[in-house]
Amino acid sequence: MKVDPQQLIDNGYIVLREVVPANQLEALRANFETLVEKQKVIWARERKPDEKPGGVWTTSAQPRVFFDEVVDAATANTVEFCLHANTLGVSQQLMRAPDAAITLMALMCNPVRDHGPASWHRDIDPTGQAPLKGMQMDYVKNGPGYVQWNIPLYDDSVFWLVPRSYCRPNTPEEYQHLLSRPQEPMPGGIPIELSAGDGVVYSHMGLHWGSNYSTKLRRTVHLGYRAFGGDSYPIVDHFYWNLEFTQHLRAEARAQFEYFFQLQQQQSNVIESTFHAIRNKDADGFRDGVAKLHPGEEERMVTVVFLSKLADKVRKLKDPEIRKLPVEERIGEISAHRLNFHLYEDFADRFSTEDAERIWKRFSTLYEKIEAEIARSVPDRTSRVMRYQLTDMPSNFEMEDFIRSW
Ligand SMILES: [Fe+2]
Incomplete structure (x- = not known):
């Protein structure tokens, strides 16, 4: 799969068709479902005394499975998909870096009852990271050091974004919108319509929205990748995983994660x-x-x-x-x-x-x-x-x- 890094810098996102190879989709759906079931058992066990039975699964608007935590040898294709040319390979092309590594492996699921729209936001905190325009100019001039993906296993148009908002601060109108009616459609915002297996790769600095956390079946793979040795230093420079899970992987995949850690x-x-x-x-x-x-x-x-x-x-x-x-x-x-x-x-x-x-x-x-x-x-x-x-x-x-x- 060939991508144009400039397209990501120009628009703040790229939609890619058939990121999941068609012949892998059914097997991935089945194994991700197995991992959801494993995680549900853990959530039920870990629920706090004041939570409903089921814990996170029944209370969260968007239950999120960090699937490396529950993967085993039989479901290793889920993690291996994150090392595919269409995911890791494309991320590396977009970051124009000698090396790239996965930072985050999650699966976003639908809630068990309707939660409606989430709030528009950017996935960054300038007060804890760096002033917004600094991070934005760095991205525009040196290219991304970090990219984020949503890859639905079933058709999904929950995710919206405001194209090109990643490289500028909020307008006064957007600021007011975020303060007073964050759950309503944002002027300039568009839904990203994805068929099962498609993907959107985007700058997490841009304004985006979970437009409707309904009970419609949602299993959307959510990934982050960071560069090593690219022109910029990545905004996300840490891994949300440790090497423990790699014991379940085949030698080749395990070696790749060990290399990332190195x-x-x-x-x-x-x-x-x-x-x-x-x-x-x-x-x-x-x-x-x-x-x-x-x-x-x-x-x-x-x-x-x-x-x-x-x-x-x-x-x-x-x-x-x-x-x-x-x-x-x-x-x-x-x-x-x-x-x-x-x-x-x-x-x-x-x-x-x-x-x-x-x-x-x-x-x-x-x-x-x-x-x-x-x-x-x-x-x-x-x-x-x-x-x-x-x-x-x-x-x-x-x-x-x-x-x-x-
Ligand atoms: Fe977000």
Whole structure:
């Protein structure tokens, strides 16, 4: 399958027909159903005392199976599909990168009762990642470092998006729409009509919508892929999986996941040495490290902002008070997910508490500039919609200014 990376940059999405090879569709439907049934048993067991029988399956508007957690040898074709030329291969073409790896394997299901429309949103948080226009300009100039997919196993037009909204902030009208009637169709929004086996690959920064979480059978594979070695540093740089499930895979697929993990470890090595360069006020070491993480020369400061957020997470994870907390609370302290937290904790283990604090201090001027911009542009930080209003990167603060701020 051949795709044009420029089409994704121009429109923010591409619809592809027959991503699932027709002769695989029935077998995938059957095995995904087996995994849904396995997950339902787990959800029923894990339900909280105040939840209805069935737990997540009966309460969620969009039950989501992280299918690598329930896969076994008999259902391994589900995970192997994520390594196919039409998924991993196409993602790599779109990201124009020497390597690509899967970040997320999920299956979106219909709820058991009608939940109606969800709310329009972007899958990003500029206050926890980087100012919106910075991430958008990085994408436009250097191409995506991360792509996201929906691939329905049954015909599906639940997903809508606003074409080209990924590369600009909200208009004043869109902002008002998101605040006052987020569950209504958005001007400019279009449904993405997919037949069983088709796929849409899109920028998760764009405005999109689950238009109707009805009881109509929905089994839609939801995937994320990140680049290694492409021009930009990916917005999603972590995996929502660990290697444990790969014991169920055939040797070839297992080796691919082990390779992905190796790429991730190598990247952590680069970040670790970049952090040490920062601690040591080694400007050349810092410039080299950032150039490895983000080879594209423009918009490198976006990567430095991402690094500042990571330094903040490391500092928190090293804090003796936070270390005493139960794992659910530690996850909350750094706004991680139960499925990627292990990567942050492993990374933090590379630093002493003192070093983590010193590294963090070097980022403090940059961090404060962004905090000041948040205070100016985001009326209420607890509002997801208002956080999209953090659009501007710190002005007149480039790589060399950052170095001088140490
Ligand atoms: Fe979303």
